[in-house]
Each structure stands twice: as structure tokens, then as C-alpha cells.
Amino acid sequence: MDVRMLQRCGLLAPCVSGSSGWCRAGKSAGNIGTRAGPDVLWFLYATDSPPDEQRVRLEYTACTYRGFRPWFACPSCRRRAAVLYMRSGRFRCLRCARVAYASQSEGDIGRSLRKQEKAEARMRRKGIHRATFDRLVSTIVECEERRERAASAFLARM
Ligand SMILES: [Zn+2]
CATH class of the missing domain: 1.10.287 (Helix Hairpins)
Incomplete structure (x- = not known):
């Protein structure tokens, strides 16, 4: 899950919800919804296991030309990450994954x-x-x- 992709799609704006799905071997393997709040993003996902949700904090750093750049704060280690990976049913940064x-x-x-x-x-x-x-x-x-x-x-x- 890439924070920049979510930003481009406008999914980081508070109160905006989105969803997307993915396939495995041509069959729907799960879907994920997002709901944004101030400085926070909820992932609501349904895979093979029962639906679950995870709250991920958002951080912003100033960048010279385009205002603010969003980051995920990794739910495990709190380090900033542009991309979170799903592993064992939770989103984490690459290192934690x-x-x-x-x-x-x-x-x-x-x-x-x-x-x-x-x-x-x-x-x-x-x-x-x-x-x-x-x-x-x-x-x-x-x-x-x-x-x-x-x-x-x-x-x-x-
Ligand atoms: Zn981490």
C-alpha cells in the first residue's frame, strides 16, 4: 500500500473512503477499504480471514515544491514509510514485514x-x-x- 498512490487518488483527505480489491488466479482474493481521518488512516480489509481493521498514523513532512509529503507511521516500529506491506494480516513497513x-x-x-x-x-x-x-x-x-x-x-x- 503506497501512501503517494493514496494521496494521488485523494484518499488521504479526512472523511474520504475508498476501496480496492485484488485477485489471485483470476478469482477475487480480498478487498481493502480505507477511511481517512485527521492524521490517521483506517484500513478495513477482508481477505480469507474474517474482516479486520487497522489504524495507521499519517505524518507529513514539508517538501519544497509540492507542499507536504505524506508518510505512514509504521504501526510496529513508528518509523516513517512511504509503503506498507501486508504480512501475517497486518500492515508494516518493509523492515518489520x-x-x-x-x-x-x-x-x-x-x-x-x-x-x-x-x-x-x-x-x-x-x-x-x-x-x-x-x-x-x-x-x-x-x-x-x-x-x-x-x-x-x-x-x-x-
Ligand atoms: Zn516498521
Whole structure:
């Protein structure tokens, strides 16, 4: 969400509301509404999860030719940001979004590592059925693929 785009569309003026939607694979994946107040902007969004709202403070700095330049104050760290990113259902600046994404993928990676360790421990037991062995092998392969995907998605975003 780019504060300059919102300004160009006149959506930062107090009492103005707007909305836009986005698509994933040709289907509507969610929509977002904004409502501006003095020095504040509310995001009202509906994605896969129940509708939610988030209040973001606006700051203005003087600029030489065009009066005032708007900024978002990041809801997490309060630093000024021109663009906020949606991550784990909240808007944050790029820096905070990266941190949130990293801990989220670390969670995924940790979970799949523990699952794999358990499967490997079971495979080392004696007298294990062939079918169980095959199932454990596919669990391990799946865990490895999941971590691979999490790591490459994370790198792509960095
Ligand atoms: Zn931040």
C-alpha cells in the first residue's frame, strides 16, 4: 500500500473512503477499504480471514515544491514509510514485514524439521513394516520440499 498512490487518488483527505480489491488466479482474493481521518488512516480489509481493521498514523513532512509529503507511521516500529506491506494480516513497513516473514518461515522450517526427526527416529526402529517405512520416507521427502519452498520464497522476497 503506497501512501503517494493514496494521496494521488485523494484518499488521504479526512472523511474520504475508498476501496480496492485484488485477485489471485483470476478469482477475487480480498478487498481493502480505507477511511481517512485527521492524521490517521483506517484500513478495513477482508481477505480469507474474517474482516479486520487497522489504524495507521499519517505524518507529513514539508517538501519544497509540492507542499507536504505524506508518510505512514509504521504501526510496529513508528518509523516513517512511504509503503506498507501486508504480512501475517497486518500492515508494516518493509523492515518489520521482513522480520515478520522471517520468523513465520522459521516457524514453518522448525516444524518440518521436528516432524522429519520424528520420522527418521521411527525408521531406525527394528521390525518396521514396509508400508510404514514407505510412508515415513514420503514424510521426510515432503518435509525437505517444504523447507526448500519456504527458504526460496523467503529469499525471493529479500
Ligand atoms: Zn516498521
